[in-house]
Amino acid sequence: MATAKKTKTKKAPKEASIPLLEARDITKAFGSLYANDHVNLSIKPGEIHALLGENGAGKSTLVKMMYGVLQPTSGQMFWNGNHVIIQNPAQARDLGIGMVFQHFSLFEALTVAENISLAMTGERSLADIAGEVVEVSNSYGLPLEPDRAVHSLSVGERQRIEIVRCLLQHPRLLVMDEPTSVLTPQEADKLFVTLERLSGEGVAILYISHRLEEVKRLCSAATILRMGKNVAECDPRKETPASLARMMVGEDIAEIKASSRKSGAVRFSIENLSRKSDDMFGVDLDNVTMSVRAGQILGIAGIAGNGQEELFALISGEQVAPESSVIEIDEKTVTALGINARRQLGVAFVPEERMGHGAVPHLVLSENTLLSTHAIGLHVKSGMIDRGETGRFSSDVVERFDVRVPRPDPVAGNLSGGNLQKFMVGREISLEPGVLIVNQPTWGVDAGAAATIRQAIVDLAEQGSAIVVISQDLDEIFEVCDSVSVISDGRLSPAVSTGDIDYEGIGLLMGGMGASSEKEGTDSHAH
């Protein structure tokens, strides 16, 4: 650390050419699979450096080695020009490397402060840490309540914990794996201000993102990986998102083909849905009303933790809605029906959580198929699983949605997040449902895969299905939806045509109805 300080204060101009961290010829093999194959990467102090690549290109493997979670099979790391072997995360933290993980490394049963304390080296009292959490999180516009248990928090709030946890360590190099995928445009803007401030203070940032607009705006250098190998180095400011995507994928990304859809009869509707949350930290839904016609795609925008999960649970029938409300599918009242009965009426659901909610990690894909198809009587013959059919169905989904599998019919847990997402969305769309409800369809999915999923959603609507897309990604909403409502603190705004509103308008609705990010959570159960 002493050398690092000297670099910054005395010899900054001269030594700026020495990379803060350099990875040379890093190779990581898992059995016969090369996740990284002679990868090189170097980051200068104060630089915001993008690491780009599709799902499974080896980005996560590379940063895990930088953080000491994995050990390279061969190759070397240099820190300030000195050869280092980073054996464990504690050592990485001592060097000054902080990391925000894509798949959260949080403990659900513990509080925010306890979670943060576990990532700090040295003995400090929880009260002390809690105080600093409040201070740092507010100053960076990422408000957190230190005493809340993580299991009661939304995905967005969990991401904030990861970020704040890193900031508290005052890192020299900050590795961020998909930090903005769960943030609103306004929140992301705040984060960029933070990152630029850190960069100005001399902190290097290695930034992994699928949002290429963001990379172009923020980063001054980029390393692009494809199939575990370096394919390009560039200055993203001089590129376009399309040219960056081409380097990542190796081919052009298809644009979503807008369809000429005609809207028909109302296929799905909710009236007067109010429900107090069972969870003391949950969001109470307040008089939610919506309706979707055949051929129509309704987007529900909103910051994570404003009632999306609660709403999804009631729409899918995982929670039974109160009798005062009316939920109709193709003019049949389903308010009191459970999830299977609803599926039998031709509805399909894709939940937000991939592992454990949408798919069982320890089951193979063909078995995961059965989880949603058995309800509608598919793939079951006289009470027995028809393994031939489930296998055929799942391999069709794998092929049609370009799910990259390490071997035929792997366990779901072996797929990367984006690939599993493609499989889950594909599984439901292949059933050709009359109504599709999908929560965060492309969260943590790369540009190519997201395009595949969005195109499939649009194509389904063209066939006359009614679709509800719950998403935090405004680009996605504008790309696929005909109309949009905003959910904020459990209330849903009336639907507006996407042609009649812009990002700013939606942003105002997200924050303007009483759930601005400053007070989110604190008052969600106070009225």
Added chain:
Amino acid sequence: MDTFTAIFLTVVSASTPLLIAALGELVVEKSGVLNLGVEGMMIIGAACGFAAAITFDSLIMGFIGGMVGGAILSYFFAVLVLNFATNQVATGLALTMLGLGVSGLIGEPFAGVTIQSSPMEFLSFVGEIPVIGPILLGMDPIAYIGFALLIGVAWFLNSSRAGLILRAVGDSPTSAHTLGYDVLRVRLYAILFGGACAGLAGAYLSIIYTPFWAREMTAGRGWIALALVVFASWLPFRLLVGAYLFGAVTILQFHAQGAQIAIPQQFMASMPYLATVAVLVIISASRNRAKANTPASLGRVFVPDR
């Protein structure tokens, strides 16, 4: 000593081994490991403890012997489930059978011998306190150690950093590993602690409670201790309530028989298990309550990727 005091003291000595063994298991389960071998570790502790107490003619050596015996057996379990990633349930059951067999071998030469234990002299002043004085005086040192252990475990889990790490490991070993904690080592220490506690509880049975050695003398107390951990929903102080409740039921069953009350003995003996089922139903009713205390990775094998 009046009847109440006498009965209460028997309740204390029936409850103490349950409390100690269950505290050990609670720590093990909080680290995410389900060790079903409590019965086996207890009986080994009873045999080793008794053998050591006679051999060295010292009660203290007896208790130490019991703890060492229990810990050694739990070390076998730890090697299997941690290093070889075997199924925890099957390994725990095997451990119980191994313990029952080996303890018979160790205890054989000591069958028929008895130990004379003496009350604690140094505490005689507390005898002056009305009502609870005689109870406090009549309690043996291990009962006090049980209380101290309870407070220690509760403090460790809730207030110490090591306890926080232990809970973190039990909640999500993958996250703990990612943050750089040595999951297997934390679990090893927890298992050894659980083994030593079960061993001490066993030694208490053979040295103080009965006090003689007999084959299979733990008579299912290890299983009750396991049930108690669930009954207490992984909260140390509820464990105290549970242990004394079950201890009291055990004693009540003798007195009920003595007083010719026509409750079938089998019914009384099944009470702890029925109570556990009832508690499980109650804690499962609220998802959040169960979620907050149950170690999320309980019973799941963790293999660190390197």
